[in-house]
Amino acid sequence: MEIIEKEEGKLEVILKAAQKKFAEFGLAKTTMNDIAAELGMGKASLYYYFTCKENLYEAVIRKEQDHFLQEIQKIIKPKANAVSILRVYSKKRLTLFEYCLNLAKLNGDGMATCMPFVKKLYTEFNKKEVQLVESILRLGIQNGEFEISNTNEQAEFICTMMMGLRMVAKNRMTESQMSKEDYKTLNNNMDKAIQMFICSILV
Amino acid sequence: MEIIEKEEGKLEVILKAAQKKFAEFGLAKTTMNDIAAELGMGKASLYYYFTCKENLYEAVIRKEQDHFLQEIQKIIKPKANAVSILRVYSKKRLTLFEYCLNLAKLNGDGMATCMPFVKKLYTEFNKKEVQLVESILRLGIQNGEFEISNTNEQAEFICTMMMGLRMVAKNRMTESQMSKEDYKTLNNNMDKAIQMFICSILV
DNA sequence: TTTTCGACTAATTTTATATATCGGTCGATT
DNA sequence: AATCGACCGATATATAAAATTAGTCGAAAA
Numbered sequence: 023m024e025i026i027e028k029e030e031g032k033l034e035v036i037l038k039a040a041q042k043k044f045a046e047f048g049l050a051k052t053t054m055n056d057i058a059a060e061l062g063m064g065k066a067s068l069y070y071y072f073t074c075k076e077n078l079y080e081a082v083i084r085k086e087q088d089h090f091l092q093e094i095q096k097i098i099k100p101k102a103n104a105v106s107i108l109r110v111y112s113k114k115r116l117t118l119f120e121y122c123l124n125l126a127k128l129n130g131d132g133m134a135t136c137m138p139f140v141k142k143l144y145t146e147f148n149k150k151e152v153q154l155v156e157s158i159l160r161l162g163i164q165n166g167e168f169e170i171s172n173t174n175e176q177a178e179f180i181c182t183m184m185m186g187l188r189m190v191a192k193n194r195m196t197e198s199q200m201s202k203e204d205y206k207t208l209n210n211n212m213d214k215a216i217q218m219f220i221c222s223i224l225v
Numbered sequence: 226m227e228i229i230e231k232e233e234g235k236l237e238v239i240l241k242a243a244q245k246k247f248a249e250f251g252l253a254k255t256t257m258n259d260i261a262a263e264l265g266m267g268k269a270s271l272y273y274y275f276t277c278k279e280n281l282y283e284a285v286i287r288k289e290q291d292h293f294l295q296e297i298q299k300i301i302k303p304k305a306n307a308v309s310i311l312r313v314y315s316k317k318r319l320t321l322f323e324y325c326l327n328l329a330k331l332n333g334d335g336m337a338t339c340m341p342f343v344k345k346l347y348t349e350f351n352k353k354e355v356q357l358v359e360s361i362l363r364l365g366i367q368n369g370e371f372e373i374s375n376t377n378e379q380a381e382f383i384c385t386m387m388m389g390l391r392m393v394a395k396n397r398m399t400e401s402q403m404s405k406e407d408y409k410t411l412n413n414n415m416d417k418a419i420q421m422f423i424c425s426i427l428v
Numbered sequence: 429t430t431t432t433c434g435a436c437t438a439a440t441t442t443t444a445t446a447t448a449t450c451g452g453t454c455g456a457t458t
Numbered sequence: 459a460a461t462c463g464a465c466c467g468a469t470a471t472a473t474a475a476a477a478t479t480a481g482t483c484g485a486a487a488a
Contacts, residue, residue: 053479064433066482075480179417186389189396214382221425235460256450267462269453274460278451 036061036071041082041125048127049079049140076139083122087147090118094154104162105220111158112184112216115151116209119188123200148185152177159223168223180219187211239264239274244285244328251330252282252343279342286325290350293321297357307365308423314361315387315419318354319412322391326403351388355380362426371426383422390414 039060043052054075058065072078094111126140156177162168170176191200191208200208242263246255257278261268275281297314329343359380365371373379394403394411403411 054481055479065480066434067432069481070431073481179414182393182414183386183389183418186386186391186393188389189392190385190389193392211382211385215386218421218425222421257452258450268451269463270461272452276452 033071036068036078037082037085040078044079044082044125049125049136051127054078076137079125080139080143082125083143086118086121087150090114091150091154094158098157098161100161101165102161104158104165104167107158107161108155108216108220109213111155112212113209115184116205116212120200120205123192148181152181155181162223166225169225170223176223180215183215183219184212187215236274239271239281240285240288243281247282247285247328252328252340254330257281279340282328283342283346285328286346289321289324290353293317294353294357297361301360301364303364304368305364307361307368307370310361310364311358311419311423312416314358315415316412318387319408319415323403323408326395351384355384358384365426369428372428373426379426383418386418386422387415390418 036057040052040057043056043060046052047056054065054068057078058068061068068078072081093114094107097107097110126136152174156173159168159170159173159177163170163173187208191204191211195201195204239260243255243260246259246263249255250259257271258268260281261271264271271281275284296317297310300310300313329339355377359376362371362373362376362380366373366376390411394407394414398404398407
């Protein structure tokens, strides 16, 4: 129900409205009508911009994922301290997790029951994340901070470990939603894991 | 359909039959009749030994859990090498996981959708497991192997991390059942986690 | 040409209902 | 002490009807 800018800005406005509605009802229970209504436009018009609901949802998630990747990428530069970058990575990764969890509102414990395209979405992101972490590790090696033989293996491992911690947190959550306390505990565990990992690769 | 020994041995026989059926159909789809038939007895007779299905299932799981705990407990003795005990713990823990997964045949990703009593069962076991790990850590301190300030915190953390790795493995499994390859990968990750953990607490 | 939308369809989800199965009990029997 | 047939109520399953919703299309507005 607001005046809409044209072309470039329009996609942004739609994504924002979609994001708002997904956060409100979750992926499954948000209808294309809900989103269109939020924009004050007809449902058919939405399909002019996005080929399907999955496409729209993917764009919303991807936007945040890319933002995360770029933010970390931004601070990976020669002579930057790899250890502190890893800590920033851990912190920002938690924020991304919170965001995605909020937009999905997956019932039960996760991805097994969710749609295949969501699984694919996260699998693809995982690959990028591993590459990102690997580049941090390589930076650390260049700086003489770390001593690692197989950077890819180590990057995959730490990503897997972090994912595991997120899963445990999600599983232990009270009342089908993670509380502030739950996030705090998860944050602690992620910090410990990163610390332990750093300790094991430090020169 | 076999001759049954009396009293003490009877419980064992029932547990074995129940275990066989649970492994075949999983918790939800195994009926009390299935188990009774396996024993060549009437369903009502089963209720003479176990008050309810949950009770029976719990007994089956508990038996294996206790066996695991005792096996590790057995090798925790003064002057025993704590590092190698941690490695044994990791290995046997995987075996227990495989066993429990097999008996549950939980659909989807896990405990969130399963019955509350199962959740409780695993929560209670988790406490015992943390205590077990903590006693290994204390042994390591006594031996002068480890240097840790808060043993309970560290024990909880490593247990959480290992649980996370199991969850990831379960989530990534192909075809609603973990393959030999999946277990191998999980085993590798658990070893790495333990190795990293040890590295971080080593004197 | 670009963008919007009402009207429509096919597919999915929800609802309602009937049926079957299963957990658990009880009284009788061995 | 141990077993079991017969039974009950609750839960799960199967089926069909009704309601939503994803996605399409052709026309109209900009």
